[in-house]
Amino acid sequence: MNETYLVEETDQSKRIDKLLSDVIEDASRSQIQGWLKEDYVLVNGKAVKSNYKVQAGDEINWTIPETKPLELEPENIALEIVYEDSDVIVVNKPSGMVVHPAAGHEDGTLVNALLYHCNDLSGINGVERPGIVHRIDKDTSGLLMVAKNDKAHESLVKQLMDKTVERKYLAIVHGTIPHEYGTIEAPIGRDPKDRQRMAVVDSGRDAVTHFQVLEQFEDFSFVECKLETGRTHQIRVHMRYIHHPLAGDPKYGPRKTLELDGQALHAKSIGFEHPRSGEWLKFEVDPPEEFTETLEYLRSKS
Structure with a gap:
């Protein structure tokens, strides 16, 4: 499929990979960067790099590879x-x-x-x-x-x-939460400013997260989250929404955070009805070593 887009004044100086991720439905920025490398995208008939800043009047032509x-x-x-x-x-x-x-x-x-x-x-x-x-x-x-x-x-x-599956998560979040319990009820959908992220948006799907503060530290909180719904990145988006993003989260958290390989989030327990016997099954596992070591570090600093 061959498509063309004429750059408008409002698009002036945007990176081409960012612009096309907004223009092309269901295409991620990383996908578009791959297309640019393989010359599937041309500007005024010429190949450009991902960091090319578009100019008003540029004609962008792309072919989505099979x-x-x-x-x-x-x-x-x-x-x-x-x-x-x-x-x-x-x-x-x-x-x-x-x-x-x-x-x-x-x-x-x-x-x-x-x-x-x-x-x-x-x-x-x-x-x-x-x-x-x-x-x-x-x-x-x-x-x-x-x-x-x-x-x-x-x-x-x-x-x-039917929301009958019980799912609980452990998380380390930025900031000290001023109350022990809370419920976040806010719809989640694609972030209109960044298609690779989710966000709380009016047009999103219903999303509900319950949380309990287990421990407070100087600049962080250790919480247990219970999912009522299961939207993409739900806990990460909801905790950011209430200004307590997950520690180590490269997508939704601040740059200055704890040294972790990704967000401090662990699916601690799951409970469901066995599909054949109808018996209620529930399982629980401890968080990995990196998570527990981070908790020990925060306790030692408090």
Whole structure:
């Protein structure tokens, strides 16, 4: 598909990768940077770099390349299986692992590891996301439930939609929260100023996060968050919204923060009804070493 955009006065001096991420629906800035490198984007008939500052009257022409189908390969990656039967797997995902393959993360994902571990995952989400019912972010650690067949998948998704799945997270956030409990009820959607981020916007989908302050430090708080809904980056967006962004969050947090490999967020527990037996199952795991060491450091400074 070939498209053309004529740069207007209001676009003057914008970086071309930023401008096109606003213009092209469902294209991320990193994707566009890749297209620029491969000369899929031309300005006035010439190739330019991602940092090119557009000028009024520039004619930008781009061709969206055909996406190559992902070929999923089982990979012998260590998994911490918390629970498994013929219907469900509950896994403790480490921080730094992507849940399923996508552009830029074709291998080394949780799905690649699961395919090596077992070949009976549900197919409802297609070949790229077998068994995946819900996700947690790459740098978030903790519990994730996976469906091993379509019937289990449908049951778990329905429970998520009915808000009966219990999900609790631990987080370290900036600032001292002045009250012990709170509920954030604010709709979340794509950030109109940055398509790679989510934000609280009037046009967003309903989102509710409950939190409890577990511990206070000089400039940080240790909190437990309970999800009522499961929007993309929900806890990260909601805590930023109330001016207490997560420590170490490269997307939603301040630059001056604790030295962490990503946001201090851990999916501590998950509870759900077994899709076959109807039995209530609940699992809980401790946060990883980096998280607990950060807590100890904050305690020592207080």
